[in-house]
Amino acid sequence: MNPQHLLTFAVVARLKSITLTAQHLNIGQPAVSGQLKLLQTFVGEPLYERKGHQIELTAAGQGLLRYADKMDSCFNQALEYVRNLQKISTGVLRIGATMTIASYYLPKFVVELQTNYEGVQVFMKTLDTAGTLENLYSLDLGFIEGSLHGVELPSNYQIIPWQKDEVVLVLPENHVLITQYTDFVPLEVFTQHQVIWRERSSGGRHVIESALSAAGITAPVNIEVTGVSAVKESVRAGLGIGFSSSLALKNEVKGLVSRRIGPGQGLTWQLNIIAPKPALQSRATKAFLALCMKESTL
Incomplete structure (x- = not known):
């Protein structure tokens, strides 16, 4: 049977x-x-008969009409849905992002998207880089930290350089290092003071560990917490010093102070977006990407 x-x-x-x-x-x-x-x-039997200029259905035709009407209704609903998609007034956007990006970078873009396109639903999962790569096919966009050197993506995906950020030292406002180092702190402080470390999958931790390894410095790991908020609260409570994205401290007004780690530009890292190739992107995905790329620093 031909649906048309x-x-x-x-x-x-x-x-x-x-x-x-x-x-x-x-x-x-x-x-x-x-x-x-x-x-x-x-x-295999009559469905209608002509009566003058009108069509009248037979009993078989009336029976078939029940299903034809359901199909017609579903078709029109699907057509309306597609028209709404074309206007970006409906649809779903599935995002995977690291904890730092999900907490401090993306919220304003999600708010702007849903302000401009009220019908779009956004679902955001907090994943580390490995988790994002493993779940690519269930996501519309992935936001990750650090280099993807050596990582092979499926041929229908692309890496979009997005933001440049800095990993800074987080200190309680009365810490001795604040007066001892006014511009930047040397890497040696990681061996001289108790450090609040992020979880092993943290991109920020990888940046710190790479810098320490390159300098030939081995720092002990005695306290490990999950997430930037846990680092900040641990430092605020006086458990030690920590590190985080500079953006995570942007709105801190009391209790915490940051210092650049190392001279020059400090310890920088790159934030990237993993996205399907343009031809495979939904309109909601394209709209969100456009919002994000307006503030790209790369």
Whole structure:
């Protein structure tokens, strides 16, 4: 059975006219009559009869109409959904992002997207880089920290350089290092003071560990917490010094102070977006990418 023939049959039954159906569907009358004939041949018994200029359904036609009407209704709903997608007034955006990016970078873009396109639903998962790569096919966009050197993505995905950030030392406001180092702190402080370390999968931790390794410094790990908020609260409570994205401290007004780690530009890292190739992106994905890229620093 050809689904289009069934849809045409539903319109004919509603309008009771082949002429009006042809006008409604913007096709010729012979095309409508041909589709009805093929449908009737497939069924194997009459579905309608002509009474004057109108079409009247037989009992078999009335029975089939119940299903044709359901199909017609679903088709129109699907058509409306697609039209809304085309206007970005509906749809779902699935994002995977590291904890720092999800907490401090993306919220304003999500708010802007839903302000501009109220019907779009956004679901954001907090994942580390490995988790994002493992779940690519269930995400529309992935936001990750650090280098992807040596990582092979599926051919239908791309890496988009997005933001440049700095990993800074986090100190309680009365800590001795604040007066001892006014511009930047040397890497040696990681061996001289108790450090609040992020979880092993943290991109910020990888930056610190790489810098220490390059300098030939081995720092003990005695306290390990999950997330930037845990680092900040541990430092605020006086458990030690910590580190985080500079953006995570941007709105701190009391209790914490940051210092650059090392001279020059300090310890910088790159934030990247993993996205499907443009031809595979939904309109909601394209809209969100456009918002994010307006503030790209790379």
